[in-house]
Amino acid sequence: MESGRIYFDPSCHSNMLFIGKGDSAFRGGKSVLNMEENSNRRPFFSTSEELYDEEYYDEQLPGKKRRLTSEQVHLLEKSFETENKLEPDRKTQLAKNLGLQPRQVAIWFQNRRARWKNKQLERNYDQLKSSYDSLLSNYDSIVKENDKLKTELISLSTEKVQSKESAEETAACTKSEAPPEEVPPPCLQLTIKVEDRLSTDGSAVIDDNGPQLIDSGADSYFQNEYSGCVAAFDSVNSEEDDGTGSDDNGSYFSNVFSAAVQQEPIGWSIWS
DNA sequence: TTGTGTTTTATTGCCTCC
């Protein structure tokens, strides 16, 4: 303990005085409270002399912390309501009226202010929480609405895409004679052309009146045709390499194509 | 009766003001 304040420690079993730092109110050599064992546990002191009645204190509850009576608390509460700070004069007056030490009154006010502050914090917390809950509820409903709208939007765009596709399909059917977008190379066109012919009615038909396969040694007409086609490419390339290519007979492709058309009756083989 | 949680009274140390 440091010098500066003089305290009575009610928790001590001896009625000791001690000096401490802080509030300097002298608390006397004894607890100033008395005890009423029944309802209020202790009666009011009616006179200031009773406050320091050592015998009374020792008989009642030596070395014990005592609670204020309900009457004392009631008066303190009323005083606190009017003003929660305690001026020295008011403190002295209250202490006198209640039969308490001024320091006890000061401590009571101090603790009461602390309790009031806690209550205030609780109230503020409750207010903030309720407004937070309200905002959260609004937020949730907005999120739900947003999700609903998103779903609606997705289903609408899906429907639109599907209807567009079916419209395009319809348009494509009506334009069945339209040229294909990609024209295959002439040699492939030839192949396709012949295949089409072979696959007429789903079966290969040999025209009895038509020309018969002459060169049995050849694998097939198409292979020859195709190798010819590749050779023709090689030829083109070589010409280009030479730099002496000539346009005598027009383009190579037109030659090949016309040849294919003219050679149509060369020979047939059965594709299996 | 006892263990446990809450309330009340009081102490301590620090800070601000005059």
Place this chain on the structure above:
DNA sequence: GGAGGCAATAAAACACAA
């Protein structure tokens, strides 16, 4: 530097369930 306020804390008193 003294007076007084405040936050943190101790400890007694009290309430209450098991």
